[in-house]
Amino acid sequence: MGKSILYDSTLCVGCKECESACAGRWGLPYGEKTAAEEKLSAHKLTTIVARGEHFSRRLCMHCAEPACASVCPVGALEKTALGPVVYDASRCMGCRYCMTACPFQVPAYEWDSRLPRVRKCDMCFEKQQSGQPTACAGACPTGATICGDRDALLAEAQRRLAEKRDQYYPRIYGLREAGGTSVLFLAAVPFEQLGLKSNLPPEPMPALTWGVLSHVPDVVSVGSVLLGGIWWITNRRDEVAAAEGTGRRS
């Protein structure tokens, strides 16, 4: 199911080359001040987070069935067949429902702009289209971040877990979270210790609202017939009463 990124926390040395390369790819300024920020924001679309002696990375997880794309009223966000979830700023009206809905709290907003956009990692969609690696994977000196086909990366992750049991927490983050994501994580410790959400259901989020939305046509058809019927009966009753000369019912 398309392109993926595998981030292996045990290989990460926290050099932040990925942050710098990402900023370069987006044309965002990157200096000491930005490097010190651990939060994702409109000017920092990936970030290295230090948790004790371990590192973690934050970036868009590129869900298989993204909540953001399902909630966007104008279809500005889209899961591409290639894998990346991409954003079309020209459609966006700035309702920020994607930010509310995202289970990983990834999309950031240009709060101080007068013509604000949502900002998030697009897994270097254009580079990937021409077969190049993502900026972050290309810049990573230790191989902590690599990119490739999801199936191949999953196999690689499973191989590492099997070969070095003592070095890894025995799970792949992103395999099932929120229905599975295109970004996969490996770590030495349980993922919540790295600040990753561990309470996400294995079902894709969009199913939660589609269960209701898919009934809209039923409400319209059944509702019209029902209300029309009630109106006909109540009015008919009056007409009959009037015709029989008994006057209006009270």
Added chain:
Amino acid sequence: MTRALPRLTVWRSIFAVLALAGLYATYVRVMYGLGGSTNLNDRFPWGIWVGFDVLCGVGLAAGGFTLVAVVHIFNIEHYKPILRPAILTAFLGYVLVVVALMFDLGRPDRIWHPLVMWNPHSVMFEVAWCVTLYSTVLALEFAPAVFEKFGLDGPLRSLKAISVPLMIAGVILSTLHQSSLGSLYLIVPHKLYALWYTPLLPLLFYISAIAVGLAMTIFESWHSSRAFGRQLELPLLASMARVLAVVLAVYLALRYLDLLHRGALRLLLENRTETWLFGLEISLLLLPMLLLFRAHVRRSPAALYACAVMVIFGFIANRLNVSLTGMEAASGTRYIPKWPEIAVTLGIVALGFAIFRVVAQYFPIFEEPVSGVDREVETSERELVGVG
């Protein structure tokens, strides 16, 4: 009759202050963007402009569809005298919701995008369509008052011809988007506190919208009767209050059963902000329900009014709890609205009251015509000062 300057009254002064504050806040919003005018951030992207102005605004306008269904579809015509004020409130409500959206959207110039760029999987898309269509329906439902005023019989007749399908469409559109405002939050099970997150959100939003629609009708009938020196339609309002009590009972029973089945009742033992605000919300709905089941409460205009106000505040507490209180813990931040957020909100509410007041004065909104314009103006001003 015409004066050089309108007379200064307490309510007019309050309106002027709120309007000026709202205008200045608008300037701040336009010049400094959402960042400069709100306390929103990436972790807490929706504030009171969504939680109050949109969620409460649409709900408080629910009296329109509730009464249309009662009067025209169920054909219970004795409620007819309070139908037009309810439709007017609903129409103003929706217009003001759109005004509020123009503040909240990052790109208000693109508010029309959902109409041409479709995503049927989005609840917001459905809400956008329903609100657009329903505002049109409300405009058409209110249009007869305008046509009557100017004696336009032709358009009046054509409207009458399509009135039944129009009203049925209005009720269905309302059913869809009132419940969909609850569905908006179905996608955040990991963020919304368990006292409020439930798969029943759409149903609960729908039932509580009906309840607050009835409460708003009582509320505005009471105010209009004072402002325009009219007789209060007490028997009507009393029977409506009985229906309100039943709707509240159904709603609260559902809330209880839902908490019970999800095992969330134990959360009530925790000493957290959420628990207390949940308690406030439920009390404001439970107390008027208990009171309104008593006949002598329903016969007293003051008690009736107090109960309606409690239901309105209970409803507002519920919507704010879902959109703000319940979302705070998971966001890891605290959200307190910045002053322009409050100023814009109050300004919009004040605008709503003012427009209703003016329209009700110049168009045939209430059944029986008021006798003598001079007497009416004086009464209204004296009464307006006394209100509240």
